[in-house]
Amino acid sequence: MSFGEPAPADQQPDSFTFTGENLARAQQIIARYxxxxxxxAVMPLLDxxxxxxxxxxxxxxxxxxxxxxxxxxxxxxxxxxxxxxxxKKPVGKHLVQxxxxxxxxxxxxxxxxxxxxxxxxxxxxxDHRHSDDGQFTVIEVECLGACVNAPMVQINDDYYEDLDxxxxxxxxxxxxxGDAVPVGSQTGRRGSQAQLGPTSLIERAxxxxxxxxxxxxxxGAD
Amino acid sequence: xxxxTIDGIEIEVEPGTSVLxxxxxxxxxxxxxxYHDRLSVPANCRMCLVEVxxxxxPVASCAMPAGEGMVVFTDSEKxxxxxxxxxxxxxxxxxxDCPICDxxxxxxxxxxxxxxxxxxxRYAENKRAVKEKNLGPLIKTFMTRxxxxxxxxxxxxxxxxxxxxxxxxxxxxMEIGTYIESTITSELSxxxxxxxxxxxxxxxxxxxxxxxxxxxxxxxxxxxDAVGSNIRVDSRGSEVLRVLPxxxxxxxxxxxxxxxxxxxxxxxxxxxxxxYIRGTEGKLRPASWAEAFAAIAERLEGLGGDAVAALxxxxxxxxxxxxxxxxxxxxxxxxxxxxxxGARIDPAVPASYxxxxxxxxIEDADAILLVGTNPRWEAAMVNAxxxxxxxxxxxxxxxxxxxxxxxxxTTYIGAGPDSLEALARGEHSFAQRLTxxxxxxxxxxxGALARADGAAVLGRVRALAEATGMVRExxxxxxxxxxxxxxxxxxxxxxxxxxxxxDTAGILAGARDGSIKLIWNLGADEIDGPAFGDAFVIYQxxxxxxxxxxxxxxxxGAAYTEKNGTYVNTEGRVQLxxxxxxxxxxxxxDWKIVRALSERVGKxxxxxxxxDVRRRMVEIEPAFxxxxxxxxxxxxxxxxxxxxxxxxxFVSPVETFYMTDPISRASETMAKCVTEIEQRAAAx
Numbered sequence: 006m007s008f009g010e011p012a013p014a015d016q017q018p019d020s021f022t023f024t025g026e027n028l029a030r031a032q033q034i035i036a037r038y039x040x041x042x043x044x045x046a047v048m049p050l051l052d053x054x055x056x057x058x059x060x061x062x063x064x065x066x067x068x069x070x071x072x073x074x075x076x077x078x079x080x081x082x083x084x085x086x087x088x089x090x091x092x093k094k095p096v097g098k099h100l101v102q103x104x105x106x107x108x109x110x111x112x113x114x115x116x117x118x119x120x121x122x123x124x125x126x127x128x129x130x131x132d133h134r135h136s137d138d139g140q141f142t143v144i145e146v147e148c149l150g151a152c153v154n155a156p157m158v159q160i161n162d163d164y165y166e167d168l169d170x171x172x173x174x175x176x177x178x179x180x181x182x183g184d185a186v187p188v189g190s191q192t193g194r195r196g197s198q199a200q201l202g203p204t205s206l207i208e209r210a211x212x213x214x215x216x217x218x219x220x221x222x223x224x225g226a227d
Numbered sequence: 228x229x230x231x232t233i234d235g236i237e238i239e240v241e242p243g244t245s246v247l248x249x250x251x252x253x254x255x256x257x258x259x260x261x262y263h264d265r266l267s268v269p270a271n272c273r274m275c276l277v278e279v280x281x282x283x284x285p286v287a288s289c290a291m292p293a294g295e296g297m298v299v300f301t302d303s304e305k306x307x308x309x310x311x312x313x314x315x316x317x318x319x320x321x322x323x324d325c326p327i328c329d330x331x332x333x334x335x336x337x338x339x340x341x342x343x344x345x346x347x348x349r350y351a352e353n354k355r356a357v358k359e360k361n362l363g364p365l366i367k368t369f370m371t372r373x374x375x376x377x378x379x380x381x382x383x384x385x386x387x388x389x390x391x392x393x394x395x396x397x398x399x400x401m402e403i404g405t406y407i408e409s410t411i412t413s414e415l416s417x418x419x420x421x422x423x424x425x426x427x428x429x430x431x432x433x434x435x436x437x438x439x440x441x442x443x444x445x446x447x448x449x450x451x452d453a454v455g456s457n458i459r460v461d462s463r464g465s466e467v468l469r470v471l472p473x474x475x476x477x478x479x480x481x482x483x484x485x486x487x488x489x490x491x492x493x494x495x496x497x498x499x500x501x502x503y504i505r506g507t508e509g510k511l512r513p514a515s516w517a518e519a520f521a522a523i524a525e526r527l528e529g530l531g532g533d534a535v536a537a538l539x540x541x542x543x544x545x546x547x548x549x550x551x552x553x554x555x556x557x558x559x560x561x562x563x564x565x566x567x568x569g570a571r572i573d574p575a576v577p578a579s580y581x582x583x584x585x586x587x588x589i590e591d592a593d594a595i596l597l598v599g600t601n602p603r604w605e606a607a608m609v610n611a612x613x614x615x616x617x618x619x620x621x622x623x624x625x626x627x628x629x630x631x632x633x634x635x636x637t638t639y640i641g642a643g644p645d646s647l648e649a650l651a652r653g654e655h656s657f658a659q660r661l662t663x664x665x666x667x668x669x670x671x672x673x674g675a676l677a678r679a680d681g682a683a684v685l686g687r688v689r690a691l692a693e694a695t696g697m698v699r700e701x702x703x704x705x706x707x708x709x710x711x712x713x714x715x716x717x718x719x720x721x722x723x724x725x726x727x728x729x730d731t732a733g734i735l736a737g738a739r740d741g742s743i744k745l746i747w748n749l750g751a752d753e754i755d756g757p758a759f760g761d762a763f764v765i766y767q768x769x770x771x772x773x774x775x776x777x778x779x780x781x782x783x784g785a786a787y788t789e790k791n792g793t794y795v796n797t798e799g800r801v802q803l804x805x806x807x808x809x810x811x812x813x814x815x816x817d818w819k820i821v822r823a824l825s826e827r828v829g830k831x832x833x834x835x836x837x838x839d840v841r842r843r844m845v846e847i848e849p850a851f852x853x854x855x856x857x858x859x860x861x862x863x864x865x866x867x868x869x870x871x872x873x874x875x876x877f878v879s880p881v882e883t884f885y886m887t888d889p890i891s892r893a894s895e896t897m898a899k900c901v902t903e904i905e906q907r908a909a910a911x
Contacts, residue, residue, distance in 0.1 A: 009396030011407060064407060077390035082406035086395035 009086035011064055012094040018058075021065035023073075027057050031073060044076040047084050051091055060100060060161070061092040089146075096133060097142040099180055102159040103129050105145050108152035113169060117156050118145070120173035124181075140181065153197040154190055163188040231297035246288035246299055247275055255301050258310060258339045260317075260424045261376035262289035265480065266385055272317070272376050274339065276309040277301045285309040307343070314343040317374050320355045321425070328372065330426030332439040336374065357402055363410030364899035365417055365489055367434050373403050373427035379419040386482065387413035388614050388634025403427070410903050414607045414884050417488040421472065421481075432489055432896045433469045437461075445807035446473055448794060449487040450542050450712035450787040451888055454586070454608045455796030456483045460491075460788050460807035467491045467788050467808055477587040478800065484607035485900070486884065486891055491788070493894030497771045499783035500812025511781065516813065519780050520827045526745055526763050527828055532559025536734040536743045539565040539722050540750030540768065541711030541888055544792025544804065546840050547767075547784070547817035548713070548722040549847060550832060551749055554821050557830035561728030562743065565717025567751040568880060569731050570673055571681025572707065574723040577860035579685065580715065582609075582798035583703035584668055585857060590616050592704065594664035596657070597637070598647065598688055599628040599877030600672020604884040605710050606797070609670075610634065623664075625650075625657040628674055628877035642876035644680070647687045651694060661695040668704035669697060674877040676707070686866025698862050705862075709797040710880055710887070712787075713750075716795035719848045719858070738762035748774050749817070750784070752889045767820060769810070770889035782824075783814035786890065790816040791837060793844065793851060799858035801851055 011017070023031055031050055038045040047070060054066040062085055071081040085091045092100070101121060105114045118129045125136040127143040135142050151157045154166030158173070165176055167190045179186045194200065230239045233250055240249045245268070247257050261272035270290035277288045280298035285306060288299075300306060318340065325331045357370040375394065380403065383392040391413065395406045405411070411419075420428050442461040449456040449470070457473035470491050472483040502519035503511040514522075527535070537555050539548050548565060555563050566572070572580035584592070589612045602610040610633060616622050617635040624637045627646045640646045640655050650658045661667045669692055675684045689705065691697075697704035709715060717723070724730050729737055731754075737743030739760035746759060750768035756777030766778030769786040787794075789810040795801050810816070815823075818840050825832040834840045844851040850858045881887055885897040885904075 009400055009402070077384075079390055079393035079406060083393045083395055086406065087397045 010093065011082075012061075016095055017063050018065055021054065021058065021063060021069045023054070023069065024057060027053055035074070043074045044080070047074055047076070047081060048088075050074065051081070051085055055091060059095065060098075061095050092133075094133065097135055097140050099141050099160050100133075101125075101129075101141055101143045102146045102149065103143065104147070104149045104151070104155070104157055104159075105129075106148040106152075108148075109156040112155040114156040116170040117158060117168050117173050120168075120170045121158075121177065124174050124177040141177070151197075154194075166190045167192040167194065229293050229295040229297070231293050231295070231299060233299045234301055240293050244293045246277060246279075246286070246291045246293050246297070249293045250277070250288065250299070250301055257288055257301060258343065259289060260335060260339075260374060261378060263378055263381075263422055266378060266381040266422075269377055269381070272374065273313045274310060274317075274343075276306060276313065278303050278305045278309075310343045311345070314340060315345060315349070318344065318348065319350050320371070321374060322354065322371050324372075328369070328426040329367075329429040329434060330372075330423075334426060335424035355399060360404040361408055361410075362405065362428075363412075363416075363903050364896060365431055365485060366411060366420060367429045367431040368404075369427055369429070370402060370404065372425045374425055375401060375403060376424055377403070378422045378424065379403065379428060382419055382422055383411070383413060383416075385618065386418070386611060386615070387415040389413040392419075410907050412904060412907065414485050414603065415482055415611060417485045418472070418482045430469065430489075432492060437463055437468050442468060443807070445788075445805050447788065447805045447807060448796075448802045449483065450794055450804065451486050451490055451891060452484070452606050452608075453709035453712055453714060453797040454479060454606045455712065455794055455800060455802050456487050456608055457802075458483060458487060460805075462788070462807045465808045465811070467494050477585060478796070478798075479608045480611075482608065482611060486607075486887070486897065489896045489900075490885075490891040490894045492896050493770075493890040493892070494786050494788060496895070497889075497893040498811050498814070499769055499771055499775060499781055500810075500814055501783055502813065503775075503778070503781040505779045511778070516823070519782060520824055522780050523765055523824060524828050527558070530744055532561075534742065534744040535560040535747070536562035536729065536737065536745070537722075537747040537749065538563070538567055538731060538734060538751040538754070539713060539717050540567055540748075540752055540774070541713050542787060542890070543713040543717065543750045544787070544790060544794060544817065545713075545716040545720050545844055545851065546790075546792055546837070547749060547821065548717050549720050549840065549844050550818040550821035550825075550834075551747060552720065552722050553832050553843070554825050554830065555747075556725070557825065557832070558828075561725030562734050562737070563722055563728065564724060564731040564734065565713060565720075565722040566677075567731055567753050568673055568677040568711075569679075569681070570677040570709075570714070571685060572676060572718065573682075573685070573865040574718045574721075576863045576865040577719070577799065577858060578703070578705065578862050579689070579865035580707050580709075580718060581858065581860050582670075582706040582708060582796075583860060584706055585798045585800075586612055588704075589613055589668070590619075591702075592616060592664075592666045592668040593621055594623050594625070594657075594660050594667045596625045596640075596650075596661060596667070596669040596691075597628065597633075598669060598671045599675025599684070599879070600670055600708050601629045601631045601633070601674075601879040601881065602670065602672070602708060603631060603633050604881040605672060605879060606708055607884070609708060609797075623657070623660050625655075625660070628672070629879045631879075643874050644684055644687065644872035645874050647684070647691060647872075651687065651691050658695070661691075661697075664695075666702055666704060667695050667697045668706060670706045670708050672708045672877075672879065673710050674879045677880060678873070678875075678877075680870065680873045682867040683870040683872040684866075686868030686870065687872065689864075689866045690868045703860075703862065707797065712794050712796070715797060715799055716793060716801075719795060719799075719850065720844065721847055735759065748778065750774065750889075767817060768889065769814065770893055772889035772892060774889075782820050783810070783812065784817040784820060785810040785814055789814075792817075793841070795851075795858070799850075799860065801854055801856060801858070803854060 071078040125141040129145045157166040172191045259275045270287045275288045276285035278300040360368045380392045384390045445460045456479035457475040459471045504514040692705045745763045752772040752774040766774045767782040788807045885900040
C-alpha cells in the first residue's frame with residue numbers, strides 16, 4: 006500500500022515524451038540552475054511531467070526526466086517515491102485529499118468523510134481509493150495547513166474550506182456535473198478572517214497617533 | 228594538525244581526520260553500521276555516538292572532524308546510554324531471526340547488540356515487513372532485516388559506478404532496492420554482501436549452506452583473471468563453499484569481482500577425477516594411472532624431442548610449468564609455450580609484459596591510454612582502481628580499441644593500430660594530454676597483443692610510451708594487462724619456446740603437418756580441438772572442457788583451491804595459492820603428475836617434494852622466492868615498431884565477463900548470470 010511503489014506493469018505506458026510546450030518550459034526550468042547542477046531541476050520537472058500525464062507519474066516519465074537531466078534513473082525514483090504529491094499510480098480526475106488531523110477532526114471532518122462516502126461511494130482511508138466511475142480518488146491525509154478554516158479538503162490543486170456535510174456534497178455533485186466550484190472558503194469569508202468578525206483593529210486610531218506617523222502594531226486595538 | 232584528547236589520551240591527527248578515525252588510530256573501537264572507510268560518510272545510523280566536552284548532546288563521530296583541543300569520551304555513561312538507545316531503535320523493526328539468518332555468526336548487528344542491546348524488547352507493536360527484492364542470481368535479499376545504513380547504495384554509486392540501488396519511499400515506508408525490479412548488473416555486486424552489516428543482502432548461491440564457524444578458512448589467491456586478487460577460501464571437508472575477499476591494498480583493496488566470488492561452484496562440476504584413455508573405437512574410457520602412463524610411455528618411445536611439444540593454459544601454477552618444462556628439456560624438446568592466445572610479448576624483457584606501474588600505481592596517474600582492452604571485463608579490480616582514481620578528479624582516459632562503458636568517462640580515439648599511429652604523430656588532442664601529463668600511463672590488453680601483428684603493436688606502444696614520457700626515473704607507465712593468471716609466471720619460468728623451439732602457432736601448425744606428433748596440453752582450454760591435427764594429445768587439467776574433449780590421454784590435475792601453487796599476477800607480484808580442499812577422486816597436484824611420469828619414461832626429475840620444486844623455480848628465476856613482491860623490470864627495447872600493423876580493430880579477448888575459463892564455464896551460478904544479463908539486455 007506504500008505510496009512509493011510504482012504502478013503495476015500493465016498500467017504503465019510504453020513511453021513518455023514531453024510535449025513541445027512542456028519541453029520548452031522544462032528547458033526554462035533547467036536554465037535556472039548551473040549547467041553542472043542540472044539535477045536540481047528534478048522536482049519541478051517531475052511536476053511538469055505529472056501535469057502532462059493525467060496527474061500521475063508513470064515510470065517512463067521518471068525515466069524521461071532522468072534522461073533529460075543526465076542523472077541515474079534510481080536517483081529520480083528516489084525523489085519521486087519520497088514525495089506524496091507525486092502520484093506514482095493512476096488517479097481519478099479529481100484527487101480528493103481529506104484532512105483529518107485534530108483541528109479538522111474537531112470541526113467535523115468525520116462529516117466530510119461521510120459526505121464523500123455518500124456522494125462518491127468511497128470510504129476515505131490511508132491509501133488512494135477510487136470511485137467506481139473512476140472520476141474521484143480519495144485519501145485521508147494529515148494537516149494541510151488550513152486549520153483556521155477547518156474542516157477542509159484539497160481537490161487537485163485547490164483548497165475547499167469551511168465545509169460541512171451539505172457543502173461537501175454540493176461540491177462533489179458540482180464536480181460530477183462539471184460545474185465550476187469557487188475555491189477557498191465555502192461560507193464566503195475572506196482568507197482566514199475570524200468567523201465572528203474582526204476582534205482587533207476595530208477602532209480608528211486617535212488623531213494624535215495618526216499625526217505622529219504610521220501606527221505601530223497593536224496600538225489601534227486599545 | 229589538530230590535537231585532541233580521547234579518553235584522556237592526547238593524539239595529533241592529520242587535518243580532516245574524523246573523530247572516529249582518530250579513535251581508531253588509538254585502537255579504540257567505535258561501533259558503526261553506516262560508516263565504511265572506503266565510502267562516503269552519510270552519518271545516518273548514529274551508532275558511533277561519542278561524548279564531546281562542551282557539546283550539548285552526543286556527537287556522531289564518523290562525521291565530526293577532529294578539532295583542536297577537543298576532549299572526547301568514548302566510554303562514558305552518557306555514550307553507553309546513547310548507543311543503547313540507538314540500538315533499541317534499530318532493533319524495533321529488525322526481525323530477531325538470527326537462527327535462520329545466513330549472516331548469523333558474522334553479523335555486525337548481532338555482535339554490537341551483544342554490547343549495546345537489551346535482553347528484552349519494550350516494543351509490543353507490530354514490526355514492519357518489507358517485500359523481498361529480486362536482485363538477480365547472486366544477491367539474496369531479506370529486506371525486513373535492513374537497517375537502512377545505505378552502504379550498498381553508496382557502494383553501487385561510488386565504487387561499482389553503477390547507480391542501481393537507492394532508498395525509495397520515506398519514513399516507515401522507506402525501502403532499499405532498485406525500485407523497478409531489475410537485476411544488479413555490476414560485476415562487483417557481490418561486495419554488497421560483504422559490506423551489508425546485517426543479513427539483508429546475503430549470497431544466493433551460499434544460502435542456508437553453512438555457518439561461518441563450521442568452515443575451514445584458507446588464505447589464498449584468485450586465478451580467474453590476472454589480477455591475483457587476495458581471497459579467503461572457505462571450505463568444509465573437500466568442498467569449497469564460498470570465496471571471500473582478503474585485504475590487499477596494492478591489489479584488490481577489499482573487493483573482488485563476482486567471477487572470483489561466485490565461480491567456485493564450477494569446482495564441483497565437470498571435474499576430471501580419474502585418468503582416461505581414448506580407446507580404439509575413439510571413445511574415452513576410464514583408466515588407472517598406471518595404464519595412462521603406460522599409454523604415454525608407449526607413445527613417447529622412439530619419438531625424437533623435436534616431435535614433442537607442450538602447451539600450458541591460463542590457470543596453471545608455476546610449479547607445474549617448471550616441472551613440465553624440465554620434462555620437455557629432458558625429452559630434448561624446445562617446443563613449449565604458455566601463451567595459448569599467441570600474445571606477442573617479449574619473454575626476454577620483463578618490462579614488455581608486466582603492469583609496470585603496479586595496480587596501485589594507477590592512483591598516481593593523471594592520463595591513461597587504454598589500448599585493445601576492456602578492463603571492466605578483463606580485470607574488474609583494475610577497472611575499479613581506475614574509477615577510484617577518476618573520482619578524485621583530474622584524470623583523462625583515452626581508448627584505442629573496444630569502446631565499452633567502463634563506469635567512468637573516456638575519450639574514444641579509434642579502433643585499431645591506425646589510431647596509435649595518429650596519436651604518435653600528435654594528430655589527436657589526447658596526444659597533447661599524454662605529453663602534458665605528469666604521470667601518463669598506457670594499459671595494453673591482450674586484444675592488442677594476441678594477434679599476428681602483436682609485436683608491431685607492442686613496438687608502437689613502446690615508442691608512444693617513450694615519446695610521451697611514460698618511462699622516466701621513478702615512474703614507468705607502460706602497463707600490460709593480462710587476462711590469464713598463469714601467463715606472467717609461465718614466461719618468467721621459461722615456459723616459452725627454447726632455442727629453435729616453436730611457439731603456440733608453430734606447435735599447432737606442426738601438429739597439422741605431422742612434424743609434431745605428441746602434444747602435452749597442460750590446461751590450455753582455449754584452443755579448439757581440430758587445431759591439434761593428428762597429434763597425440765595428453766591433456767592434464769581439472770575440467771572436462773575443450774582440452775579434454777580432444778585428448779587421447781587425460782591426466783586429472785588439481786584446481787587452484789586444491790594445490791599449493793605459485794602464481795604471478797599481471798604486475799609481476801609473486802603470490803601463493805594454498806590448498807583448501809583435496810582434489811576429487813584420483814586427481815593429483817599437477818607437478819607431481821609430471822614428476823611421476825618422468826620416472827616412468829626414465830627421465831626422473833630431480834625433485835620429490837614441493838620444497839625441492841620451489842628450489843628449482845628459484846634457480847630459474849630468483850624472483851619466485853620473494854613472495855608478495857613485484858618483480859623489478861628494467862626498461863629495454865622490445866617489440867617491432869618498424870613492422871607493418873594490420874589495421875583491423877582491436878577486439879577484447881573477453882566476450883562474456885562471467886565465462887572465461889574452464890571453472891567459470893562449469894559454474895551454474897555464472898551460467899545464470901549470463902542468461903539473466905542477456906534477458907535484461909533483450910528487455911531493454
